[in-house]
Amino acid sequence: xxxxxxxxxxxxxxxxxxxxxxxxxxxxxxxxxxxxxxxxxxxxxxxxxxxxxxxxxxxxxxxxxxxxxxxxxxxxxxxxxxxxxxxxxxxxxxxxxxxxxxxxxxxxxxxxxxxxxxxxxxxxxxxxxxxxxxxxxxxxxxxxxxxxxxxxxxxxxxxxxxxxxxxxxxxxxxxxxxxxxxxxxxxxxxxxxxxxxxxxxxxxxxxxxxxxxxxxxxxxxxxxxxxxxxxxxxxxxxxxxxxxxxxxxxxxxxxxxxxxxxxxxxxxxxxxxxxxxxxxxxxxxxxxxxxxxxxxxxxxxxxxxxxxxxxxxxxxxxxxxxxxxxxxxxxxxxxxxxxxxxxxxxx
Amino acid sequence: xxxxxxxxxxxxxxxxxxxxxxxxxxxxxxxxxxxxxxxxxxxxxxxxxxxxxxxxxxxxxxxxxxxxxxxxxxxxxxxxxxxxxxxxxxxxxxxxxxxxxxxxxxxxxxxxxxxxxxxxxxxxxxxxxxxxxxxxxxxxxxxxxxxxxxxxxxxxxxxxxxxxxxxxxxxxxxxxxxxxxxxxxxxxxxxxxxxxxxxxxxxxxxxxxxxxxxxxxxxxxxxxxxxxxxxxxxxxxxxxxxxxxxxxxxxxxxxxxxxxxxxxxxxxxxxxxxxxxxxxxxxxxxxxxxxxxxxxxxxxxxxxxxxxxxxxxxxxxxxxxxxxxxxxxxx
Numbered sequence: 208x209x210x211x212x213x214x215x216x217x218x219x220x221x222x223x224x225x226x227x228x229x230x231x232x233x234x235x236x237x238x239x240x241x242x243x244x245x246x247x248x249x250x251x252x253x254x255x256x257x258x259x260x261x262x263x264x265x266x267x268x269x270x271x272x273x274x275x276x277x278x279x280x281x282x283x284x285x286x287x288x289x290x291x292x293x294x295x296x297x298x299x300x301x302x303x304x305x306x307x308x309x310x311x312x313x314x315x316x317x318x319x320x321x322x323x324x325x326x327x328x329x330x331x332x333x334x335x336x337x338x339x340x341x342x343x344x345x346x347x348x349x350x351x352x353x354x355x356x357x358x359x360x361x362x363x364x365x366x367x368x369x370x371x372x373x374x375x376x377x378x379x380x381x382x383x384x385x386x387x388x389x390x391x392x393x394x395x396x397x398x399x400x401x402x403x404x405x406x407x408x409x410x411x412x413x414x415x416x417x418x419x420x421x422x423x424x425x426x427x428x429x430x431x432x433x434x435x436x437x438x439x440x441x442x443x444x445x446x447x448x449x450x451x452x453x454x455x456x457x458x459x460x461x462x463x464x465x466x467x468x469x470x471x472x473x474x475x476x477x478x479x480x481x482x483x484x485x486x487x488x489x490x491x492x493x494x495x496x497x498x499x500x501x502x503x504x505x506x507x508x509x510x511x512x513x514x515x516x517x518x519x520x521x522x523x524x525x526x527x528x529x530x531x532x533x534x535x536x537x538x539x540x541x542x543x544x545x546x547x548x549x550x551x552x553x554x
Numbered sequence: 555x556x557x558x559x560x561x562x563x564x565x566x567x568x569x570x571x572x573x574x575x576x577x578x579x580x581x582x583x584x585x586x587x588x589x590x591x592x593x594x595x596x597x598x599x600x601x602x603x604x605x606x607x608x609x610x611x612x613x614x615x616x617x618x619x620x621x622x623x624x625x626x627x628x629x630x631x632x633x634x635x636x637x638x639x640x641x642x643x644x645x646x647x648x649x650x651x652x653x654x655x656x657x658x659x660x661x662x663x664x665x666x667x668x669x670x671x672x673x674x675x676x677x678x679x680x681x682x683x684x685x686x687x688x689x690x691x692x693x694x695x696x697x698x699x700x701x702x703x704x705x706x707x708x709x710x711x712x713x714x715x716x717x718x719x720x721x722x723x724x725x726x727x728x729x730x731x732x733x734x735x736x737x738x739x740x741x742x743x744x745x746x747x748x749x750x751x752x753x754x755x756x757x758x759x760x761x762x763x764x765x766x767x768x769x770x771x772x773x774x775x776x777x778x779x780x781x782x783x784x785x786x787x788x789x790x791x792x793x794x795x796x797x798x799x800x801x802x803x804x805x806x807x808x809x810x811x812x813x814x815x816x817x818x819x820x821x822x823x824x825x826x827x828x829x830x831x832x833x834x835x836x837x838x839x840x841x842x843x844x845x846x847x848x849x850x851x852x853x854x855x856x857x858x859x860x861x862x863x864x865x866x867x868x869x870x871x872x873x874x875x876x877x878x879x880x881x882x883x884x885x
Contacts, residue, residue: 280746280802288797297794298858302683303757381679383753383808387791390757400682 295391302372302401303390312392319352320359323499324458327554328360330506336367339406339449340509341440342413343533345432345541346421347460349482351379352497357413357454358393360504372405373413374398376422378479399443406447413454414440416530423480426464430457430541438523438530441512445520450509451533455540458502461551463487501554505540556625556664557585558774559618561606561654564590566735567669567727568630570767572596575628578771585622587615588631606631606650607642615657626774627658629668629710632703634730635738636826640698651706655713659720667773668710670726672759672783672840674700677832684841687726687781693838697829707781714779721779727766728759728785728840731860733867735763738825740864748796749814752805756837757789762855762863769851778848783840788856792834795861808835 296307320326334340344357354373361371374397375389381396395401395412402412415421420433444451465482473481487494510533512519519525548554558575562568563586572592575584581598587606592599602618605611618624631650637643651668658666675685676693691707694700707724714722729739742748761784769784796803806814808831815831818824845851855863 281800284746284797284800284802287803288800291793291797295791295794297790297798298788299757299791299794301788303789303791377680383751385753386679387753387755395683396679398680398682400684404683 299391302393302395302405304393305391308391309393316355316359320356320363323497324356324502325554326356326360326502326504328364328504331360331364333452333506333508334361334365334369334411335450335509336365336369338409339447340411340452341402341406341444341449342371342411342452342454342506343440343537344413344415344454344456345537346415346417347424347429347456348497349423349463349465349484350495350497351376351415351422352462353456353459354413354415356459356502357456357504361411369411371411371413374402374415376419378419399439402440402443403447406443406449412449416440419479423465423468423482424460425468426461426466429460430545432534432538432541435530435534438526441526441529441533442520444512445515445526446517448513448517450511450513451529452509453507453533453536453540455505455507455537455544456502457505457541457544457548458500458551461500462497500551503544503554505544507536507540510536556623557583558626558628559585559587559622559624560628560630561587562629562631562669563588563592565630565632565634566730566763567766567770568628569593570734570763571628571630571770572599574767574771575774585618585624587618606653607645611650612653612657615654616660619657619661619663624661625663626665627654627663627667628770628774629654629666632669632706636699636830643698644702647702648705648709652709655710655720655722659713659717663720665721665723665774665777666710667723667725667770668707669770670707670724671703672726672728672785672838673833674704674707674726675838675840676700677756677836677838679836681836681838683837684839685783686841687783687844694829694832697827699829721777723773723777723779724781725769725773726781726783726840727769728761728783730763730766731760732763732863735864740868741825743799743801743864744868746802747804748801749804749806749811750793750796751808751811751831751835754808754835755791755793756835757839758792758795758837758857759785759789759839760795760857760860761786761853762860765853765855768854769845769849772849772851776849780844780848782845782849782851783842784845784851785840785842785853786855786857786860787853788858789837789839790857790861795857798861799865
């Protein structure tokens with residue numbers, strides 16, 4: 208102990224007593240000192256309190272800190288999970304059809320059906336109320352909206368509210384984002400095995416035999432049916448005995464008038480065609496909005512196939528004849544509609 | 555009736571089959587052939603220490619089959635996990651199976667049941683929705699994992715054709731998931747963050763191990779020759795499975811994914827080489843109709859139930875991955 212100091216116990220009292228004994232000028236000095244001491248003490252308390260209350264920067268830092276502790280993996284996983292299951296069901300059917308997902312898309316499709324294109328559906332009674340059936344429709348419109356409208360027409364106008372599964376072209380069924388969406392919506396990839404599976408279970412299948420030639424056709428070729436593939440859809444119908452139901456869609460061929468195709472852009476992107484329409488790509492994303500034409504969907508008498516028997520699927524002459532029969536029926540239905548139509552926009 | 559020889563008893567399915575058969579037929583009816591010993595609990599099971607990859611394995615197998623009066627062989631010595639030493643996988647699966655079927659044919663074995671995988675069809679956008687057994691198993695030829703197993707199947711079917719008295723049953727199992735399953739894809743399920751392909755959500759078939767063992771047992775009893783898909787009752791979407799398992803899903807654009815997967819595999823971080831990325835992109839769903847019709851095999855569980863059973867087994871307290879904040883709080 209180098210600096211030991213002896214402090215008397217009544218040292219404070221002695222000090223306080225001392226000024227009292229001194230002169231009056233001393234008392235004023237003392238008062239001043241006392242008030243200074245009090246102010247300093249208050250300032251200290253204030254400063255201490257303030258250091259506990261956060262300033263702007265300190266507050267931000269603290270918020271960020273609590274944000275980080277909130278943003279843990281578990282919260283993120285829960286957020287993703289609830290977002291996913293808001294639009295998807297846990298269980299899907301054999302082909303991946305998800306009723307919850309389909310229902311979440313329905314408002315948009317209904318708007319397009321009833322308001323945008325004011326679709327008029329005629330002859331829905333030709334679609335069988337039960338059992339297998341193959342709806343054969345013309346294809347157009349760059350994007351396959353016509354298929355979705357045929358599907359909606361059958362679902363909403365038919366008394367049996369049947370679910371018609373569309374055969375989706377590979378080019379759509381293999382694209383990222385679109386592929387899982389089509390599957391969840393109940394579409395299946397266009398492939399004879401898939402179509403047969405649904406038909407054998409007594410389901411309804413929608414097919415567009417023009418395929419990619421139809422959906423990407425030029426404006427000047429509108430309502431002229433392209434070749435009907437190689438009759439694969441007829442063979443499927445013959446093998447399963449499902450009737451063929453021709454379905455003519457009028458109005459869809461004008462929603463994206465294709466003036467030219469830029470294959471040199473499309474091919475490197477892996478697209479079968481790159482359409483140039485009055486609005487696309489000139490207006491960018493807005494060019495994807497289809498024109499609000501007036502649509503009609505006509506179903507006609509089914510062509511029965513049961514009488515031929517499944518082995519008739521191997522008879523190329525018969526397959527070709529039935530293909531042509533359906534094609535001419537469709538072309539006549541389309542021509543009849545076009546003759547009666549006075550306006551592209553108002554029907 | 556002769557003995558049943560079982561190869562690959564250290565594999566998950568082989569071990570389960572051994573346990574089931576020891577219960578049903580008694581341990582003395584069995585013969586375990588493996589470089590690993592059977593579990594101590596199955597003390598009554600005779601065991602032959604034999605490496606299928608050795609040059610003289612077929613001769614030794616022939617001797618063993620004759621000595622032990624083996625009339626049925628259950629071949630389960632296959633590798634579910636992709637390996638970096640692809641040479642060993644080839645020796646075991648392709649050459650090992652060749653040794654085994656050659657010895658079985660020579661010893662007059664009557665029935666060979668072989669484990670295989672529906673993944674051999676390959677995942678592809680152009681696959682039919684449900685792959686039948688007649689569909690060629692050459693969809694994913696670039697993968698050594700697939701090639702070795704496909705060769706094994708071909709060896710077995712070749713011998714079946716040359717030796718009509720040897721019945722060969724090949725069971726192509728959908729990916730197994732359930733209590734006790736530990737594979738490269740369950741290791742992915744144990745992570746908190748899982749990368750998926752942006753814009754893809756294929757359907758998956760997940761087979762409960764109980765159904766798999768049932769199918770093996772049925773095939774051994776029915777002795778029907780042929781190839782059969784063994785699949786669960788229903789498929790489920792990949793993203794549904796991952797979200798039910800409370801994973802954080804990070805979408806990766808597919809043009810990048812293959813290169814990244816190869817990079818991760820080469821660096822020892824990934825669970826599988828790039829060829830497996832296709833299985834997260836496209837479906838490879840197999841049709842179980844033939845097994846239902848000809849074997850009378852009816853799965854008891856669907857994919858959803860298999861996943862739930864696995865999650866209950868692996869995460870009994872509901873937590874589905876090691877937890878922690880994204881960024882550590884400063885200490």
